[in-house]
Amino acid sequence: MYAPTDVALIIESALGVDMRLVVAIGWIMIFQTFSTQSEHQPPGGVIAGIVVRAGTGEPIAGARVLAQPTTPPRPTPGGAAPVAPSMPPAVTTDGQGRFAFKDLHASPYRLFIFADGYVRHEYVPADQTLQNVRVLLTPAGNVSGNIRDLDGKPLAGVPVQILKPVYNFLGDQTLQSAGAAVTDDRGEYRVYWVTPGRYYVLAGSAISARRAAIPGIASPNEVPGHSVLPTYYPNATDLSGATPIAIQTGADLNNIDFVLERQQARRIRGRVVDAATGKWPPVATVRLVTRSAIGGTSARESLQSYNPVDGTFDVRDVPPGPHQIVVEVRSPGAPGPPVTPPIVPAGAGQAGSITFGGSRALVTAAAQIQVQVGNEDVDNLVVTIGAAGSLPGRLIIEGASTVSGADRLRVQLTPLLAGAMQGPVPVPANPGGTFTIDNVLPGDYRVQVAGLQADFYLKEARFGSQDVLNKPLNFSQSGPASLDVIIGTGFSRIEGTVIDERSQPVRSVAAILVPDQLRGRPDLFRNVTTDQSGRFRMEGIAPGDYKAFAWETLEPFSYYDPDFVRRYEQHGHPVKVSESSNQIIQVQLIRSGQ
Structure with a gap:
């Protein structure tokens, strides 16, 4: 079972929208189904306080306050489903902005506070017994x-x-x-x-x-x-x-x-040319792919858009804006590879796995081209398709010829524009370390390795002489011959504690490791949550210079933003990681608004 924060990350990653409120309410419903389960410890804790307007201190009446226990579900004898702590009913602030939760079970809690016209707020009390919580709500x-x-x-x-x-x-x-x-x-x-x-x-x-x-x-x-x-x-x-x-x-x-x-809606007209023959293919599918500003995708295709007599196509009723024309030649009756989701990098923390449904026919040749539609039709567009090919390579594990866990590694090419092009199936290496990725369509890909365990890290990826670990791999039939992927095995670990301004450990907060260089590499980041004693552990870290941070509140994945991290650079704990190193550190909590 995922923790509530895990579920929040899954939904936010998949939809690209702020769903934390929806997730919190969803978990409230789940927790309330356990409300009839008895707790071993008798209730008795109290959390009480006041909700006021930030800047003026004016009490806010009618604010809604939810208290969510953050203790993980307890194992139960006999293999039954774990029991989650019961959820206390929500409360509403009175005319003086005051609220109170009584008879709380022993657990740390997270408060969610909502009021019309104000920014929703999260607050983490230090204990299940706290009498003078003061919550500041920011006017929207x-x-x-x-x-x-x-x-x-x-x-x-x-x-x-x-x-x-x-x-x-x-x-x-x-x-x-x-x-x-x-x-x-x-x-x-x-x-x-x-x-x-x-x-x-x-x-x-x-x-x-x-x-x-x-x-x-x-x-x-x-x-x-x-x-x-x-x-x-x-x-x-x-x-x-x-x-x-x-x-x-x-x-x-x-x-x-x-x-x-x-x-008015416009038309996109053009011709499809096969790069291998210089002629048009006898059959092709033309698809219009449109992405919204917030990451959503709309796609429509029609066999009637393509004319096999002369290789022309005509896509009608196209609204103005940026689009992609994707042309595919498919093999009738041959199933295509399953749609493989991108690998969740270590920097995403417990984001879970993102799955994509559906299957499609095998694509043997394809191309995609960007089109900007304005106040006129787009004419004479030439789309040159290239055939799918095979990409040979080597998976090299440094320091040993045989390492436990190497058989679980899979080399994966993930299309940069997910959903627009068919991606190849991830492949394992042969006993000698060689591999071949089949059905690779021309285009740009991100090189990833699935199955990396704690003592592995992705050290290098080269496509011929090109660095494709820090840059995309552009595949074409005329490109370099092979892909070399190097895995480092020097076991590096960082253990530590997050402390507040009173040097007290802080539980249930994210400890984030950010590289000083190559901040465009999410696999170099680490995101773990402190335990009930404020401790954390990070493993499989590539050698390099880093800073460790812990924010009291943090928008999902905002630590990937270089400008955001730069504002807090002086609050980070410097860490220099070398191969096979083991370090113990203390990270100071960065308070909200600091």
Whole structure:
């Protein structure tokens, strides 16, 4: 069974949205199913306090407070399901902002506090008996604006998103929605109760040209078939040209306006050419793949889009914005390899495994090309497909010819653009260390190794003379001949304790190890949770210079953000790791707001 924080990481990684609130409520329901289970220790603990507005100290009435026990489920005799600590009922603050939980079972607790118009807050009391908890809630902010066309007329039904740059479990930067709205008949929008911070504003969507005509939400009389080019504030089609906005605590940010051009859905027309023959393939599937700003993907394909007589294709009803054209030649009746999820790097902590369902026919040749659709059709696009090939290689384990656990290692090529292209099946090495990865389509891949145990680390990967551990592997039939993957076996370990300002151990917080260099490598990071004594252990660490951190509260995977880590660099504990080293350290807790 996963801990609640584990489940939160799974959902956040898979969906790329902030689901911690949903997870917390889901776990409340799970814990409450155990409420009839008796505890060995009698209840008696009390957590009581007050919820106030940050900055003024004004009491907040009507706030909702949840208390979640963080003790793992206890094993039970006879192999029965573990018993989770019972969940106390939620409470609401009174007119003076006060709350109290009574008769709590012995366990550390995590409090979740919610109030309309405020940023939700998490608080970790030091014990199950605490009488004077003071919780500060930060007032949220609001954003509003107006969207008009080039003639000054209001644009109705345009989706607007408030976007925050975040990192996913693979260490890739993406955008997370912090709020959304749709313009009304006056072209006005308002996004309310947004957590203060720096954001980007995006008007329009390449996936959905306009909102769905849901009765009571959108008018069925809206004109269909037109849209706007997805545009970042103030007037950029790409994030690199956007200007971030700053949402202040409890403030209204007005006049975030756009002037956009009405655009009709367009067509993408072109021709498919086989790189091996210079001719068009007799059969091909053309797929339009569109990614939203927050990581979602929409794909549609049609056999009717491709004309086998002359190799041309015509994709209709394409909304403006960035897209990909993916062309595949499939082998009828031959099953393709299973869709292999990317390996969860050590830096993601207990993120669990991400699975992808579905199977598809074997793809024998393919290509993908980026297309930007604007106010005109895209014509004369040439897509050159390349055949799938085989990639030979060697898996080298340093320091020994036979090592326990080497038979569990699998070399994996993960497409950089997951879901757009078929990825090959991970393969083991032969007794001599050689391997062959079949059905590798032309494209860019991330080199990974599955099955690394505590005393292994990925030391080097070279494609011919190219470094493909720190850079993507670009596969083509004319590329280098083989892939060499080197595994280091020098067992390195860091043990330590997270302490607070009183030098007391802190339990149930994440201890994060961040490399000084190569911060684009999530496999070099470590993320572990302290036990009930505040202790942690990290293993299988590659030699190098690191810093260890422990934040009281931390947005998922924010430690992958170099700018975020740079702000706390002086609070990190320096660690120099060499092969076969064993170190014991103390890490100072970084308090919220510090």
